[in-house]
Amino acid sequence: MFSSRTKFTSLLLFSAGLAVSVALPGVAQPAVSNSVANPDPQQILNQACTVLKQQRSFALEMDITYDNVLDTGSKVQYSAYQKVWVQKPNQLRSDYVGDERNSRFYYNGQSFALESPLKNLYATADAPTSIDAAINQIQQQYGVSLPMSNLFLSDPCAALEDKVNQSFFIGMDMVNRNPAYHLLFVGDDRDWQIWIQPEPKPLPIKVVITYKNLPGAPQYTALLSNWNLTDTPFAADLFNFKPATGAAKIEFLPATSSVP
Amino acid sequence: MYKKQTLAIGLSLALLASGLSPSVSLARPGGGSRGGGGGSFRGGGASPRMNSSINLQNSGNVRGPAPQNRSTNINRGNINTGNINTGNINRENINSGNINRGNINTGNINTGNINTGNINRGNNVNINTGDINVNTRWYGGGWYGRGYYRPPGWGAWGAAAFATGVVIGATINSLPPYYSTVYVSGSPYFYSDGVYFTSQGDTYVVVAPPLGAIVTNLPDGCSTTQYNNVLVYNCSNVFYEPFYQNGSTVYKVVQVG
Numbered sequence: 466m467f468s469s470r471t472k473f474t475s476l477l478l479f480s481a482g483l484a485v486s487v488a489l490p491g492v493a494q495p496a497v498s499n500s501v502a503n504p505d506p507q508q509i510l511n512q513a514c515t516v517l518k519q520q521r522s523f524a525l526e527m528d529i530t531y532d533n534v535l536d537t538g539s540k541v542q543y544s545a546y547q548k549v550w551v552q553k554p555n556q557l558r559s560d561y562v563g564d565e566r567n568s569r570f571y572y573n574g575q576s577f578a579l580e581s582p583l584k585n586l587y588a589t590a591d592a593p594t595s596i597d598a599a600i601n602q603i604q605q606q607y608g609v610s611l612p613m614s615n616l617f618l619s620d621p622c623a624a625l626e627d628k629v630n631q632s633f634f635i636g637m638d639m640v641n642r643n644p645a646y647h648l649l650f651v652g653d654d655r656d657w658q659i660w661i662q663p664e665p666k667p668l669p670i671k672v673v674i675t676y677k678n679l680p681g682a683p684q685y686t687a688l689l690s691n692w693n694l695t696d697t698p699f700a701a702d703l704f705n706f707k708p709a710t711g712a713a714k715i716e717f718l719p720a721t722s723s724v725p
Numbered sequence: 726m727y728k729k730q731t732l733a734i735g736l737s738l739a740l741l742a743s744g745l746s747p748s749v750s751l752a753r754p755g756g757g758s759r760g761g762g763g764g765s766f767r768g769g770g771a772s773p774r775m776n777s778s779i780n781l782q783n784s785g786n787v788r789g790p791a792p793q794n795r796s797t798n799i800n801r802g803n804i805n806t807g808n809i810n811t812g813n814i815n816r817e818n819i820n821s822g823n824i825n826r827g828n829i830n831t832g833n834i835n836t837g838n839i840n841t842g843n844i845n846r847g848n849n850v851n852i853n854t855g856d857i858n859v860n861t862r863w864y865g866g867g868w869y870g871r872g873y874y875r876p877p878g879w880g881a882w883g884a885a886a887f888a889t890g891v892v893i894g895a896t897i898n899s900l901p902p903y904y905s906t907v908y909v910s911g912s913p914y915f916y917s918d919g920v921y922f923t924s925q926g927d928t929y930v931v932v933a934p935p936l937g938a939i940v941t942n943l944p945d946g947c948s949t950t951q952y953n954n955v956l957v958y959n960c961s962n963v964f965y966e967p968f969y970q971n972g973s974t975v976y977k978v979v980q981v982g
Contacts, residue, residue, distance in 0.1 A: 532779075533780045535777055536776050565782045566782065579972065588969050607972070608971030609971070610785070624787070655787075674786075685785045715955075717968065717970070
């Protein structure tokens, strides 16, 4: 973690050239409140991460838009939505419906399956015994990645802050008409913004990733909603894949290099 | 007014061929494929023809993946090896579910047939029983052995560029309105609606579908069939096997003709 701990008030940030850094107080900031006086972006993020880290079972929905850059250089936006169920330490399910694909992902601690309901195709493979290891291996080996899966890891903040060079508090800015902590994290190849709702629990409700070094600086945006933090484990059926009637089993090709 | 007219006429081939309205072909090129068997608007509906140099579809994480470990390629599920099909002119045929092994078909002219569900194994003489002959147009770049049917999705461009047909060796000065580049053994091919080109100097040449080519969308009108428990798509005698690659379905040419 390499946060500069540089801080801006939202007012200063919007005043061009008036950026003034404020030394980090040596004491811990108070808990998340509606106060916007010098909030610490790392601390706000940590509070959201801690909620997720301690939660054994949760579900959420995402509304996604992302940019593709055409050969002509023009940027076009596609959309998708995704429902996710996380059952730590070793169960994960995602139902993804988007412009460019429609797929379901099942992981039950032993194997995973990718299913294309519209085409009635599926493939399965062995998987490691934890969500953390499974996400990493499945992405490396098969190129299958789940949007926002950083949030499903056992220690989300460790993943989120892995390659952060600077962090900023932008302001109490609106997401779906409600104010939220708007934070900016600057990395080498991408910047990302996250909006964290102040109540009832600090949870991320929007993320924007900017691939700033790619031509056209395309963005990936996810609105996170319907957070369901439950004490009751989800039914195992949710994570165990059963092929649909007449579904055809196909194979995975090895991952090829692509935009991360 | 103009819009009304195009709506009323719809996507009739006559209009596309007439060159009156390139905007129609752009809006919905020729009843385009939605990724091979798609077609529902519940996702998977983006035009697969738009070739992106950068695609964030498989992105969406703050932290990227660890360096990729490449393993070996998987080449399997080839069908119809050892066929010699010479001099066949198969026009407007849709041959679904045929598994032809060791056949030598010479000098046949099959026109307007749709052959469904045939399995010919080890025969030197084809016996086509149970054929269903239906006059249905092929909507992708259907393969007939020495060339392709002109994909309606190419619209006015296709009509102008290939007035005499999309035959092997035909050259054009510019690629179709929508295409993607695929590499087979390091050589680039240009793929558009089921039709393959290579570049030759300043022009592009129609070539047969290259075995091993991996494309992200199929032409319209493909049918599925099972071969040794492996599903393949029969796209007018070009056989594609589906795979998952980077979380999306892709289609590999495993047999031609």
